[in-house]
Each structure stands twice: as structure tokens, then as C-alpha cells.
Amino acid sequence: MPSMPSEHLSQHTEESLLQQVAHKHVDAFEVLYHRHAQVMYNLIFRIVRQQKVAEELLQDTFWQVWLRADQYEHEDAGTAWMYAIARRRALDYLHAGELRPPGIENGITTVPEVSAQDEMTNAEKETVEGQRQQVLAALRKLPEAQRACLVLAYFTGLSHSEIAAQTNSAPDLVKVQIRSGLENFAQFLATFSRQGDNPSAAV
């Protein structure tokens, strides 16, 4: 398979890159890595909280992307597809090792502030950082109960009853909080996007 210049590939969408990865296009694969590895590593590290384990899981995640890109359905969001692989890998490891998921007492539901480490240099990373700020702002806008249930479900994979135990709630109520939280979260993100990547104006 002939290689395409990375400069050209950098303009491609995730969906286009995944199609090329399905044909074992290494340059497209490298572009995908450089574009998303940091976010995926953040996610994995947030779940397993061990550097070496997180690095191994990140490698394994991209290995799965490399192997399974031909199964990716192109009408789906490529980014969400890759992030889901990373999350599932990390959660599987977390639960297979019977590691105790971080709970509310560990501050997992606390929405972090943007730190100096998050500063990114090139335009691509600035775009990702802009999206991240929107996500954090949308989470901050959620009611506390919705945010706690949504974040616990996403970063720990706990069941409704387990989340209910952590939040002193009822399982059925947790379902409602998750559904409402995700709907509100998506609406806030859409609003921020329409306002031109300036979530601070809306918060």
C-alpha cells in the first residue's frame, strides 16, 4: 500500500482515516494516533490510575483500532468508536483485576479545571482543547445529581444499583439521572458549539 503524505492526511476526518487504516495505511494510523492518543490516554489513566498499565492499555487500544478498522461502520462517529474501545479496555482491566473503582470520595465526579499541562501548541491540539473546555463547561452546568451519576457511569462502569449506593439514591432514579444528564450534556455542547467555541460565555 503506497504511503500518502501526512500533511495531506492531516486534513482528513476520523472516518476517512479509519477507512484508510482498514486498508492498513500506516500513515493514516499515525495521524489518528497523534490526533487522539492524548485524550485516550487521559481517559484510560483516569480509569486505571497507573501509568504503566495505562500505557499498555493505550497500545492495546490502538492495536485493536488497527485490527478492527474494517469493522467500523462509516456512518458512526469515528472518534466515539475509538474512545469507546479505550474506555471498554480500561474498564475491563479495572474490573478483571478487581481494582476498586474510584468513587465519589476520591473526587471522580469533580470536574477538573484546565491546568497548565493542558496547554497545547499546534492548531489541531488547540481544537481538541477547545472541545475539552466545552465538555467540562457542559458538565459543570449539569445538576449535581445528574453529573455525579453520568460521570460515575462513564469512568467506573458501575451498575445502576452500585451508583445508587454511592450516591445514596435509588437505581431507578439513577437511570433517570443518567438519561437526563446525557440529554442535557448533549444540548449544552450543541449550544456551546453554536456560540463559537466559547463555553465560558455560557457558563
Next chain:
Amino acid sequence: MDEQEESQLGVVEVLDLLPSYVLGILDSDEKMAVEETLRAHPELRTHVRETEAAVGQLALAAPHAPLRKEVAAQVFRRARASIGAPVGPLAPSTTPADITPTAATPAPEPPARPILGSDVRPVRDSRQRGRQRNRMSLGQWLRERRYANWALLGMLTLAMLLVIVFLRARMVIGEVGQMVVQRDQYIQQLQGENQEIQQQMQRQNGQIAALTVAPLRIILEPGASAPPTAGAALFITENLGIISAFGLPALPETQNYQLWLIPAQGSAVSAGLLRMNRDGLILNTVEIPAGAADFAAVGVSVEPAGGSPEPAGSVLLLGNRP
């Protein structure tokens, strides 16, 4: 309403559960019900995609964690190696060698795609399985997942080998059984022969005893038609006699030598046919008929095969009772 329809949920219920489904935190029954309904309502696919996209955005909420550049080198190296592309030198790594994926590692079959075509597979089932295991290292965990198919293939191969070994063992056992039967038959045959030999030895021992203690001994001389070197001796004890003859010519199968007890008055009485061995000697046990015990002479004649009621052929040996 069939079973499939009973397991489906209403569209509103599915939309309520969709976020938890995409997050993978439904229990197995709820998950199956959602999937059944999604199969029956393809129009809900758009909602699934929107939910997956929203859930995917949550990854951006994770705080920054420094990612070493060496990880990228290892990821690319492995991908390039899998298609035979040049991989270049391996970047230094702090990860343990035993759990670091290597270029030589064969690519496992990717897992089956979930029902919705998305990779957002509920993790609850795998988590339940995982909780049943003991704590394991990351390397063990990755190897377990990557080589599950190879392990299955290995188990199938082992099962086939066991079947082959079992069939071969059955065949060998059958052959051994036949050999045992043949050996038993051979042993029975040997036992029969041994019994016959024992009986023959007993007879010979009796003959030897008769020879040594017989009170009546009769010497037979050659007749005119017999070779001059022929002769015989008859030893009699009560009603049993032993005759030993030598120098007689071998007879064709149509003829036999026959022993006669000749009384002083009357007809000769047969004392039986005589068998010659391979060396041309005759050593036979004969019974003395009760009515012929007071015979006066003994003779050996050539008779047709099976013997004659009276002497009909030429008499080769003849001896008088002392």
C-alpha cells in the same frame, strides 16, 4: 404474541434506557430487551448514534496525564511489523518486556462487532466475568484476551488428538485381545500334545517294565520268505504282551504285518496289527485274547491293510512257546 415480541420494549422505554445501554451498564436482561427492540425498530439507529457521540465526548473530561513519546513508537512499530513494513529501531520503553506487545505477535481475530455496529459494547457482562477471576497482571490479562482464539484452536487440536489416541488405543486393544485368544488356543494345543506325550511315556514305561519282568519270552525266527537278519521277541505278562521285531522290510500302505497266536489244535487267533517306525523297527504292545492264552506258537505274517481274520499271506517270523 411470540417470544421475541414479548422480550421487546416500547420505543419510549428504549429511549429511556439508551444512555445506560451505550454506557454498558445495563444488566443482561435489559440489554437483550433493548437489542431486540433496536432490531425491530431500525429507525432508532439515529438515536443510538447520537447517544454514542454524546457519550464519546465525555472522554474529553478526563484530566490531562503526561503521555510518553515512546508509547507512540511502540504502537507504530507493531502496526508496521504486522504488514511487513520496516519498523526501525525500537524506542526505549519502561514497560515490562513480558507484557509489551511485540512485532512477532500474531494478530488475533478481532472480536465480533456488536449488534449496533458501534464499539460501545456494554462492559457489564465482561465486568461480571472479570470479577470472578483472581487479580491478574496486565500482561496476563492482555495475553488472555489476545490469545483466546489461539487457546480455543489449541483445545480443539488437543481434543482431536485425544480422539485419535482413543481410536488407536481401541484398535490396539482389539489386536491384543485377538493375540490373547490365539495364545490361549496355542496353550490348549500344547497342553493336549503334552498330555498325549505323557500318555505315550506311560505306555513306554509300562512296556519297559514288561520287558524287564515278563515271565514268558518267545523268540521268533525268520521264515523262508523273510530276510535272514530279521527276528523278533515277544514278552508276555498275564494278558499283555510286547513284541519287538527288527530286520523286516517296509510294507506298502496296502499291507500290514499281523501277529498271530497259534494254538496246538485249531485256528490261529489274531493278536493285532504291528506298526513299524521310521527306523524299520517294531515295538508294539499287544493284548492276549482270553481264548488264546494257551497258544503254542507265535507268527508274524504279511496281510492286506487292516488285517485278516485268518493268516492269508506269507509268514515271515515264527517262534514256539517254550
